[in-house]
Structures are given as C-alpha cells and as structure tokens.
Amino acid sequence: MKPVRMAILLTLALTTAPLAQTFHFTAIPDQNTARLKERFDKIATYLSDKLEVPTKYIPVKSYSASVAAFKNNDVQLAWFGGLSGVQARRAVPGAQAIAQGEEDMAFVTYFIANTSTGLEASDGFPAAIEAHTFTFGSKGSTSGRLMPEFFIRRHFQKSPNQIFKRVGFSGDHSKTIALVQSGSYQVGAVNFAVWEKEVKAGIIDTSKVRVIWKTPTYPDYNWSIRGDADAAYGEGFIARVKDALLSMSDRNLLDSFPRAKFIAADNKMYEPILETAVDVGIIEK
Amino acid sequence: MTRASLTLLLIAILCAFVADIEVTTLDPWGELGRMAWGALTPDASVLYTFRNALLNTVTFAFCGISLGIVAGGLLSAGFQLTPVRLFCGFIRAIHEIFWAFLFLPVVGLNPVCGILAIGIPYAGVFAKVYSEIWQEADRRPLRGLPATASGLSRFLYGLLPLTLPALRNYTSYRFECALRSSAVLGFIGLPTLGFHLETAFREGLYSEAAILMYAFYLLIGSLRYWVKPRLIPLYVLLSIGLTSTAIRLSWANLTRFFSYEILPWPIRRQGFVDGSGDLSLPVDQTWTWLVTRFTDQALPGIYDTAILTQIALAATGLLTLLALPSICRHFASPLVSRLSHYVLIVARTTPEYILAYIFVQLWGPSLLPAIAAIALHNGAILAYLSGQHADRIQLRLDAPGRRADRYGFEVLPRIYGQLLAFLFYRWEIMMRESAILGILGITTLGFFIDSAIAEDKMDQFVLLLLVTAFLNMGIDSLSQRLRKGLHISIGSVKTVE
Amino acid sequence: MPPVIRLQNASVSYDRLPVLHDITLEIEDGEKVVLVGPSGAGKTTLLRKLFESVGASAAFIHQDYALVPQLSTFHNVYMGRLDRHGALYNGLNLAIPRRREVEAITPLLVELNLEDKFHERVSELSGGQQQRVAVARALYRDADIVFGDEPVSAVDPRQSDAVLTLLKQETRTLVLAMHDVDLALEHFDRVIGLRNGRMAFDASSTHVARDHLNELFAS
Structure with missing residues (x-):
C-alpha cells in the first residue's frame, strides 16, 4: 500500500506543476492519418523557426478531440474545419480565425x-x-x-x-x-x-x-488561435503566428493540408457555417 | 433452468427478426484475405516508431489499476452500506471508453484522462469483488484476535492475510484486463497501442496492425514472467514517473464543465445569447428538451443496445456449448484440447472492441459484427472456465461410451448451472460492451453518445451516459435476482467479472 | 475478596436444544481450574460462557487454534497484544517486525520449543506446533485470566506436561477444558465434571474418586 499512497501524492504534486511555455497546435484528422505526425512535425519545425518559440504538434483521433484540446488550452492553435472551428471559437471567448487556405472561401x-x-x-x-x-x-x-x-x-x-x-x-x-x-x-x-x-x-x-x-460553395477550413495567446507568449504573438502562416510557401509543407497557400481570415467569414449548423441541428441556438 | 435457457433463446430469436444483421460490404472475403496476408507478413520495423504507445499502454494500466485498487479497497470497507453499493454499481456501469469521453473535455488529452478512465470503473469492480472475497473468507481464525483491537488492526492481521491469495489472484487477472482497457482507449485518441492500431486497420495497413496485435499478445502472454509481486511497487513508481511530465489539470475547466456545460441547453441559452453566461430555468423548454432527447436518442439507443445484448447473450451461450467439448479432457485428445486452448486464449485476449472493429471493416456497420465480437470474446472466456470445471469431474467407470451421450448426460448436467450463472454474470458486461460498440457506427447507445461528443453537446452526452449507466445497473440487479431465483452461483470463480 | 468469575444459573441452548443447564459457578483470583467430561458434555460452551462473562481482556486458546495460516509464528503470537497498540504500529510491525516485540516474544517461543519456527508461516507447521503457537499467543497477551479449550490435545505427551506447567506458571487465573482426565488430575487442584450439560461434580482433585469419573464417562 505504501508505494501506492506515495504515488498518488506524487501525482497530485505534479498535476499542479506549471506548464512549460511550448506552443502547441493540432489539426483535424480529415484524411489518412498514418503519417500525419511526420507531416505535421515538419509544420512544427517551420513554426518553431519562424516564431522562435518551441512548437509542438499534438496528434488527435477525432474532430471532437481537436475541439476539446483547443477548449482546454492543450493546444493554442488548430487547423480546423469550418464547423469544428465554429464549435471551438464559440467555446473559447476571444478565439479568432486568422488564416484559411486560398481554396477555403469557396469550398x-x-x-x-x-x-x-x-x-x-x-x-x-x-x-x-x-x-x-x-x-x-x-x-x-x-x-x-x-x-x-x-x-x-x-x-x-x-x-x-x-x-x-x-x-x-x-x-x-x-x-x-x-x-x-x-x-x-x-x-x-x-x-x-x-x-x-x-x-x-x-x-x-x-x-x-x-x-x-x-455542391454550391461555402467557407471551410481555417487556422484558429486562442485569444489568450498574446498574454501567454508575448504581445503581438498572434500577429506573428498569422504572418508565419501566410508566408508559408514551401510546397512540401502546403501539401500536408493540401492548399495552394494561406490567406487572411476572420470570424465573420464563418457565420454562414454557424447558421447552417443551427439549421441542421448540430449547434443549438 | 431449462425454462430459463429456452426463454433466453426465444427472446434472442425474436430479437434476431427485428435486428439489422446485414452484410453491407461487397467484398468481405477479399478484405479478410488482405488481413490474413498482413497477419503473415508483420512489419516489425514500426515497433520502434510506436515504442511510446507500447510504453503508455503499460504505464496507464499500472497507474489506473493502482488507483482502482486503492479507491476500490477503501470503498469495499463500506460496501454493506446501500449508498456505497449503489455508487460502486454506478461507476462500474460506465465503460472505460465512456469515462475517457467524459474526461477528455475536462482534463484534456493527457495521461490523467486514461488513468482515471481505467481507475474509476475498476474501483467499482474491486470494491464489489474484494468485499465478496472478504465475505466468503473463512472467519474462524478471526476469533483468535482480541475483540478490542481496532478494526484496521484486526483487518491487517486477520482478514487481509487470510484472503491475500484470492485478492492477489483476482487483482492479477484484473491487471490483464487493465492492459486491454488501456490498449482500447487508444481507439478514441489516447496515446496507447489502440491509437496506431486504429489507424492501421482503418487504412488497411494490415502488416502494421499485425505486429501491433502480436506485440499486444506477447505483452499479455508474458505477464507472469515480468509482473512479480515484489517488482510491482517499482513498476508503479516507474509508471508514474514516466507519465508525470505531461500531466496538467485546470480547475477552471473542471468547474466550467461540471457546473455549466453539462446543464441542459435551455437552462444556459438565455445567458449564452446575451453573453452573460447566467443560468435560468425555463421549465417548459427544459422539459421538451428532455423529452426529445429521450424519444430521438435514448429510446432508440436502448432498443438497439438491448436487442444486440440479448442476441449476443444467447450466441455466447451456444458458442460456449459448442466450444466446450473441444477443450475438455473427457472428449478431446490432449493435442486437440491444447490447440483449442490456444484459439480460445487469442479470442479472449483480444478485446471485444478490437474484434468488433475488425468485423466492421469486413462486414460493414450492422449488428452482425457486434454480435460476433461479443459472442466470440465472451464465449472463449466461458468455455475456458466451464472447461476447467468439466475437467475436474470424475466420470464413473461405466459412463456412456458415445461422446454425445457422455456430453449430454454426464458432463453437461453437472456443469450447466454454473455455466448459466457465468452467462448471467456477464450479461451486464455484455450490455456495457454493446453500448460502447455504438462508436463504431452500430446504432446502440454509444452511437448517440459519440454524436453528442462530435456535436460538442455535453448536456446531451451526460444525459445519455446516465441512461446507459442506469440501464446497466438494472441488468445487473436483474441478473442477480435470476441467479438467486434459479439457485445457481458462480462459486468461488471471480475471474468472470 | 470477590470471585473473578461468577456464573449464576446459566443456561445455553442452540436451536432451542439445551446444551447447558442451570450452571452456577465461582472461580477465585489465582485459581487453576479444569473442566472434564465426555465430548458433547458442554465443556466448550461453558468455557465460552465464562470467557464472555469476564470481557475481552482475557485470553482464549481455541480448540482449532484460530491462527491465521498465512502469517508467521511471530505475527500470530504478536496478535495477542493487537489491542495494546494503534493500527499504525501494528501495520509497521506487520511489514518489518519491531525489535521490541521480537525481544519480548523470543523467550516465549524458546520455552515452547518454537524458536526455530520464528519466521515460518503457520500453515507450514505441524498440528502440535500450531497448538503451541496458540498457547504462546495466549501467554503473550499477558491477561489476568486465561481460558484454554483442549490446549494440549495435539501436543505430544512428552511436551504436554511442559506446556501445562508453563501455562500454570505464567498465568494468574487459568481455566482449561480437557478430555485427558489423568493429565487433568495430575496438574490441577480443582476439577469440575460436566455431563449432558450439567455439573456432575466440583471438587478438589485429591477428592475426586475413580467412581465419579467412571460415572462421568459411562455411556
């Protein structure tokens, strides 16, 4: 019994340890995921270099897990679909869509x-x-x-x-x-x-x-970031993340998404998605 | 007993008429062929890539079961109190995967989620089984302890050493279960074996899937060589050390989840729309919300869960009866019984969830893959236990020579009561599993729970979770009543749970 | 001085079947008493009744030893004083035997010829050895009154003398039930004969006549 009791105390002690200032992001697993980690680790390296903050990719198994991770601040940035982005930003006040693929305004x-x-x-x-x-x-x-x-x-x-x-x-x-x-x-x-x-x-x-x-076109994928990222990683951080995404030009990286390039986005662009989701009954209003 | 068995069978047949048991894939055999080829050509190179998942599978199991033992041991002390018993029944009635679903949005994607998901339901099981073991203990030696000694002292010097072998047996069996649970949790996103297994199966990378399955069998098959009582504290400490770095809990998340997100939407709506986050109680709307959730989701979910469970229950019984002769010394040659044993070991070591996942790939999402998975896994367990029981029977010298006669007139009548008790005992477990398989697209309660998660409706999720738990508790008490009414018992066999 | 044990018109029945009839008995401080009688006469029942009447501070040697087979000789003997310590001390002593307890228990085990079985699990011991462990436990309890139900039935004849002598020497008031009448008469001054749940006689051993005993054991 003794080691077990000690173990629990140890666990409790560790749970209150502060979070290391690594920047985390995830992406919805929308296609074959076998080599997803390798693909997105390259993006993590790119962001680490650009932002000068250690950046890590967190793999998830489902759309809902990516939303949950965003809500819990397990990740601060995520490559969402239109709907998952709306769900995530609704749950995290201040969260904003900062970029989308060139294709995403007319998906x-x-x-x-x-x-x-x-x-x-x-x-x-x-x-x-x-x-x-x-x-x-x-x-x-x-x-x-x-x-x-x-x-x-x-x-x-x-x-x-x-x-x-x-x-x-x-x-x-x-x-x-x-x-x-x-x-x-x-x-x-x-x-x-x-x-x-x-x-x-x-x-x-x-x-x-x-x-x-x-189908007729609609807005879809987007990069969304938590509003408290500036406070956690320094003033102007969100703008730097946005910059890093918009200036991504390596085909090798962009093919992971797959997008031609990223352009600026904002929350308002996804209102039609919210209305549709309410209409279908996926989101309650 | 005959009447009970026939009723069971009749219900299952009636259920089969209304059940959806179609094969919806066009080429199930071709896919099976590719799986078989993958099984023959395992790709060992990925093991290194997936080493962390293997390690996590073990560490989650160790931490989870430690939590279960401590919490369950404490709960068992008060198990004679009805509220404690109900509480244990409740936490036991919710499957590990559902617990993980609950913790995923609360504590996030970290080891705590997996450890709690294993530890909590296991605490309920340990509380129940430990208190049963203590009740059944030979209490005569306890008279030798001074009556005025404290309860804890009497326990340490009396009941604990007296029941230690039984406790150890059961706990080590349970550790094997914990490894299975830990692996399966990967299927919903925790970083254990199941994470990569799911990917491999989904994308048809069967050589990768095969090596992961082999690694899993090896892990479980070799348990008795590396899990020694003396080494366990070391393993537990190591496990905690290995998982600790990623652990982080946010109280804000916890309170937001439990005091806000799980409240029915109509209660939150007003405050959400005006941005204040205040709660109000529009009785009519809340009632309508509740009723539609029941009619649209809970009731259809319960219906399919019950149908699936009843068919699977009868199928498990039939499979057990069929498999039994092939492992029992009264019917099978040593070679045949040895081979059958290996087949059964594989069938019962593979978690139902993984079996069902494979069958869904083969046949598409209907009740068929779920029935096959549940019956195969449980049938293997029951055949093994009944086989042990049957092997202990000494046949009389002039027993019938024909095997069928010997089976029907000598062996079966002697073991049937216990077999039926085993079956009823696992009824609740099968129902818990039936609900879970909904995640794979079979429309049991799990399907609606998974949808609620996907749509980020925690109020709906918690409501359906409660429905599932109470359904299970109902089956549990029905099963107990039936066993009592039929005067059958599982004896001292605890590993059925 | 008042008697330390007193029973007045005690009757006991199991399932409405009377096993003890109307027993009145007093035992003084420091007395050594033995109950004799054929099996089924009610010796065990009377002994338990006496034990219950004095409360849990007394020690009791059970006919089936009531040992915890999975624990060592040392721990089974230590149990005699389980109520003198808190659960924490008891728990620690279970994990690592405290030196104080080891030193206190060792001489007792030497007297009872068990010193080489100190760490052995009780389940590994012979019946006679187990019985001596039960005796050691009762003595270690250091109680004013010790009850014993056939405490030497499994001990070989050469040793039973020594065990009884030790029991008499180390206890203040001793009440035993025995079926071996000769041994009983040899060691005890006061003998109580039981037959069919009634007291047949209560006399000093020098006054117990052969006839009394023959009558007691006649079928």
Missing part, C-alpha cells in the same frame, strides 16, 4: 457514387440518390457532414435517416472514398480537395467511383 463537397448504381453526374441536386446507402465523413466534418446534410435536408425536407436505406459515418474523407469505391456504401459525400489530391496521386479507381454532384 465544395463532391457527392460520389459507385458506378454500379448507374447514377450519373448532374448540375442540379441528384435526387436519384434516395433509397441508396449513403456515407458521410466524420460526424464533425463540414464538407463531409454538415454541408451535404444541409443540402440533402433542403431538397428532401426529411432527415438523412428517412431518405437513405442506410446512413454511415466513415470517419474521414479517404475512408469515404474507399468505402464508396468498394461498394460498401453506394453514395458518399467527400471534401473536394482530398478527392482531387487522391485522384492526382492515382489512389482512386475512377472506373468504380465517380463524382455525381458538386
């Missing part, structure tokens, strides 16, 4: 279908997807869940469960593509950037899965 979701369904590409909403099996991406994804669900609800005036034979949540965009390609689900909704990247990389068998609809 698009692709509806994709297994070719065995015979569904063809169309300009208008593909009403024929009704009664098929359908997979979203992560439950907390903007392009993989929120926006597709919004357009589906708007067209059918019913919830996805009432429309489709089966509704699934694949977890990430790469998995959505894999599931629709293998036929496990007939139709799916996927982030267009991940789709284009994987098509270019030759991972997708386009004889088995094809794009059948492109």
Whole structure:
C-alpha cells in the first residue's frame, strides 16, 4: 500500500506543476492519418523557426478531440474545419480565425457514387440518390457532414435517416472514398480537395467511383488561435503566428493540408457555417 | 433452468427478426484475405516508431489499476452500506471508453484522462469483488484476535492475510484486463497501442496492425514472467514517473464543465445569447428538451443496445456449448484440447472492441459484427472456465461410451448451472460492451453518445451516459435476482467479472 | 475478596436444544481450574460462557487454534497484544517486525520449543506446533485470566506436561477444558465434571474418586 499512497501524492504534486511555455497546435484528422505526425512535425519545425518559440504538434483521433484540446488550452492553435472551428471559437471567448487556405472561401463537397448504381453526374441536386446507402465523413466534418446534410435536408425536407436505406459515418474523407469505391456504401459525400489530391496521386479507381454532384460553395477550413495567446507568449504573438502562416510557401509543407497557400481570415467569414449548423441541428441556438 | 435457457433463446430469436444483421460490404472475403496476408507478413520495423504507445499502454494500466485498487479497497470497507453499493454499481456501469469521453473535455488529452478512465470503473469492480472475497473468507481464525483491537488492526492481521491469495489472484487477472482497457482507449485518441492500431486497420495497413496485435499478445502472454509481486511497487513508481511530465489539470475547466456545460441547453441559452453566461430555468423548454432527447436518442439507443445484448447473450451461450467439448479432457485428445486452448486464449485476449472493429471493416456497420465480437470474446472466456470445471469431474467407470451421450448426460448436467450463472454474470458486461460498440457506427447507445461528443453537446452526452449507466445497473440487479431465483452461483470463480 | 468469575444459573441452548443447564459457578483470583467430561458434555460452551462473562481482556486458546495460516509464528503470537497498540504500529510491525516485540516474544517461543519456527508461516507447521503457537499467543497477551479449550490435545505427551506447567506458571487465573482426565488430575487442584450439560461434580482433585469419573464417562 505504501508505494501506492506515495504515488498518488506524487501525482497530485505534479498535476499542479506549471506548464512549460511550448506552443502547441493540432489539426483535424480529415484524411489518412498514418503519417500525419511526420507531416505535421515538419509544420512544427517551420513554426518553431519562424516564431522562435518551441512548437509542438499534438496528434488527435477525432474532430471532437481537436475541439476539446483547443477548449482546454492543450493546444493554442488548430487547423480546423469550418464547423469544428465554429464549435471551438464559440467555446473559447476571444478565439479568432486568422488564416484559411486560398481554396477555403469557396469550398465544395463532391457527392460520389459507385458506378454500379448507374447514377450519373448532374448540375442540379441528384435526387436519384434516395433509397441508396449513403456515407458521410466524420460526424464533425463540414464538407463531409454538415454541408451535404444541409443540402440533402433542403431538397428532401426529411432527415438523412428517412431518405437513405442506410446512413454511415466513415470517419474521414479517404475512408469515404474507399468505402464508396468498394461498394460498401453506394453514395458518399467527400471534401473536394482530398478527392482531387487522391485522384492526382492515382489512389482512386475512377472506373468504380465517380463524382455525381458538386455542391454550391461555402467557407471551410481555417487556422484558429486562442485569444489568450498574446498574454501567454508575448504581445503581438498572434500577429506573428498569422504572418508565419501566410508566408508559408514551401510546397512540401502546403501539401500536408493540401492548399495552394494561406490567406487572411476572420470570424465573420464563418457565420454562414454557424447558421447552417443551427439549421441542421448540430449547434443549438 | 431449462425454462430459463429456452426463454433466453426465444427472446434472442425474436430479437434476431427485428435486428439489422446485414452484410453491407461487397467484398468481405477479399478484405479478410488482405488481413490474413498482413497477419503473415508483420512489419516489425514500426515497433520502434510506436515504442511510446507500447510504453503508455503499460504505464496507464499500472497507474489506473493502482488507483482502482486503492479507491476500490477503501470503498469495499463500506460496501454493506446501500449508498456505497449503489455508487460502486454506478461507476462500474460506465465503460472505460465512456469515462475517457467524459474526461477528455475536462482534463484534456493527457495521461490523467486514461488513468482515471481505467481507475474509476475498476474501483467499482474491486470494491464489489474484494468485499465478496472478504465475505466468503473463512472467519474462524478471526476469533483468535482480541475483540478490542481496532478494526484496521484486526483487518491487517486477520482478514487481509487470510484472503491475500484470492485478492492477489483476482487483482492479477484484473491487471490483464487493465492492459486491454488501456490498449482500447487508444481507439478514441489516447496515446496507447489502440491509437496506431486504429489507424492501421482503418487504412488497411494490415502488416502494421499485425505486429501491433502480436506485440499486444506477447505483452499479455508474458505477464507472469515480468509482473512479480515484489517488482510491482517499482513498476508503479516507474509508471508514474514516466507519465508525470505531461500531466496538467485546470480547475477552471473542471468547474466550467461540471457546473455549466453539462446543464441542459435551455437552462444556459438565455445567458449564452446575451453573453452573460447566467443560468435560468425555463421549465417548459427544459422539459421538451428532455423529452426529445429521450424519444430521438435514448429510446432508440436502448432498443438497439438491448436487442444486440440479448442476441449476443444467447450466441455466447451456444458458442460456449459448442466450444466446450473441444477443450475438455473427457472428449478431446490432449493435442486437440491444447490447440483449442490456444484459439480460445487469442479470442479472449483480444478485446471485444478490437474484434468488433475488425468485423466492421469486413462486414460493414450492422449488428452482425457486434454480435460476433461479443459472442466470440465472451464465449472463449466461458468455455475456458466451464472447461476447467468439466475437467475436474470424475466420470464413473461405466459412463456412456458415445461422446454425445457422455456430453449430454454426464458432463453437461453437472456443469450447466454454473455455466448459466457465468452467462448471467456477464450479461451486464455484455450490455456495457454493446453500448460502447455504438462508436463504431452500430446504432446502440454509444452511437448517440459519440454524436453528442462530435456535436460538442455535453448536456446531451451526460444525459445519455446516465441512461446507459442506469440501464446497466438494472441488468445487473436483474441478473442477480435470476441467479438467486434459479439457485445457481458462480462459486468461488471471480475471474468472470 | 470477590470471585473473578461468577456464573449464576446459566443456561445455553442452540436451536432451542439445551446444551447447558442451570450452571452456577465461582472461580477465585489465582485459581487453576479444569473442566472434564465426555465430548458433547458442554465443556466448550461453558468455557465460552465464562470467557464472555469476564470481557475481552482475557485470553482464549481455541480448540482449532484460530491462527491465521498465512502469517508467521511471530505475527500470530504478536496478535495477542493487537489491542495494546494503534493500527499504525501494528501495520509497521506487520511489514518489518519491531525489535521490541521480537525481544519480548523470543523467550516465549524458546520455552515452547518454537524458536526455530520464528519466521515460518503457520500453515507450514505441524498440528502440535500450531497448538503451541496458540498457547504462546495466549501467554503473550499477558491477561489476568486465561481460558484454554483442549490446549494440549495435539501436543505430544512428552511436551504436554511442559506446556501445562508453563501455562500454570505464567498465568494468574487459568481455566482449561480437557478430555485427558489423568493429565487433568495430575496438574490441577480443582476439577469440575460436566455431563449432558450439567455439573456432575466440583471438587478438589485429591477428592475426586475413580467412581465419579467412571460415572462421568459411562455411556
């Protein structure tokens, strides 16, 4: 019993130890994550150099974990989706979106279908997807869940469960593509950037899965930072982080996201996402 | 007993009619082939990359179980008091993963989350089993202790040494469980083995998955060689030393979570909209909120959880009956029984969650993979325990020669009562597991809990968590009543829990 | 001086089956008394009744020794004084034997021929050795009154003499129950005969006639 008691005291003593002044960031795990750590460790090195503050990447398993980490100040900066960004900033007063990808102001979701369904590409909403099996991406994804669900609800005036034979949540965009390609689900909704990247990389068998609809555009991914970062890391820190992100030009680094480059952003740009989320019922108001 | 068994089977068959047990993937065998190929070509090179995850799996288990032993030991002292018993039942009724879900937003992504997630439910289990062990102890030697000595002294010199072997047995069994729990916690993001296992399975990197699974089996299989009673304090201290650097708790988070975020939204709405953060109590809206959460989520979740549990319960029983002859000395040759033993060891060492995860990859998210995973894991445990029981039976010289007759008329009648008791004992555990598997996309309670987390609705999350806990406690008390009514008991076997 | 033990018209029944009938008995300070009688006569019941009547400060040697088999000889003997110390001291002594206790217990174990079993687990000892551990525990308690239920039944005849002598020598008031009548008569002045839960006689050993005893043990 004795060592155990000592252990508990030790633990208690350590829990109150002050936090080392390392700057932490995370990113939503929106695509294949096997080498995520290696990819983002490079970003951490880049930021460490630019900011002259030790910077560390914290890997997470889910969108919600990245939001929780931001809320708890386990990370001060995060690469969020539109929805997770709204959720995180709502919970942390003073938090601000500081940058987004060039593509993110006009982001698009692709509806994709297994070719065995015979569904063809169309300009208008593909009403024929009704009664098929359908997979979203992560439950907390903007392009993989929120926006597709919004357009589906708007067209059918019913919830996805009432429309489709089966509704699934694949977890990430790469998995959505894999599931629709293998036929496990007939139709799916996927982030267009991940789709284009994987098509270019030759991972997708386009004889088995094809794009059948492109949604109207909406704002999506963003870098968000906690408002108390200035107080913790020195006056003007947030501006320096923003600068570091906007001046990132190494293709090798930008491909991790994948984005052409980063441009400035602010909280107001994501109001439509908030309204959509309230509409779909993901956020209460 | 026959009637109870048939009722159980009938309920399961009825459930199977309404259950969704479709295979939704198009090429399950091809995927299985790729998994098998991965199993044959493990990629040992990643072990070095994942060394921290392996270490964390062990240190979380050590710290978590230490917490469980201390807290459970203290709670067991008051276990005869109803509030304490209910409290233990409550913390036990919530699965480690759900505890981790609760702590993730409160303490963040750090070891404390994993340690608490293991330690708290284990404290409930330890409290219950320790107090059972103490109740069943041979109390005659206690008469030799002076009646006027303090309770603690009498415990130290009497009950504790008297029951130490039983306590040690159970605790070491539980340590194996803690390693399993610790590994599984990685699936939801803690930095243990499951973190990389999930990635590997999800992305079809089966050679990586295979080496991680082998490492896990090796870890558990080798326990008795490196976990020696004398070394345990050292291990615990080392574990604490190794986890300590990342530990940080924010009281602001804790209070915000427990006094604000978990309150139903209508209570917080007014203050949230006007920015004051004040609370109000609009009774009508709160009531509506509660009712819709029940009708839209809790009830459908309970329905699928119950359906899954009942089918899995019957399937576990049938699987046990089928597997039993292959490991029992009265039916199988030594070679066959040895081989069957190995198969069962793998089946019961692999956590249900991982089995279910693999089956979902193969068959898609319906109740089928969940039923298979629960039945396989639990069937392996029950077959092993019943097999031990059956092996102790001495058959009479003129016992029937035909194996089927011998099984049906000599062995089964003697062990059936205990087997049924084991099954009922694990009922609650199966239900806890059924709820958890919702995270994999099977629409049990866990599915709605996972959604609440994804949508950052802690009020909804806590409500569903309470529903899950009370459902489990209900099953636990029903199971106890049934065992009492049928006059069956698990005897002194504690490792069923 | 008033008697240290007094029982007046005591009756005991188990499951409504009477085992002791109307026993009245007084034992003076410093007396050495033995209860004899065939098995089932009520010796153990009477002994327990007497023990209960004087309170927990007395020592009691149980027929089944009531030892904790997983603990060492030393710890089982130490238990006799468990109520003299706080739980912390007791706990420390359990982990690392205190020198003070070791020094106090060693001479007792030497007297009882157990010194080489000091650290041994009690479960490893023979029946006779275990019984002597139980005797040592009762003596270590250093109580004014010691009760013993067949305290030498498992000890070999050569040693039982020595154990009884030690018990008499080291205690003030001693009450034993024994089935070995010859040994009882040899060691005790006052003998109480029990039969079917009633007192058959209460006499000085020199006055107990063979006839009395024959009657006692007649079936």
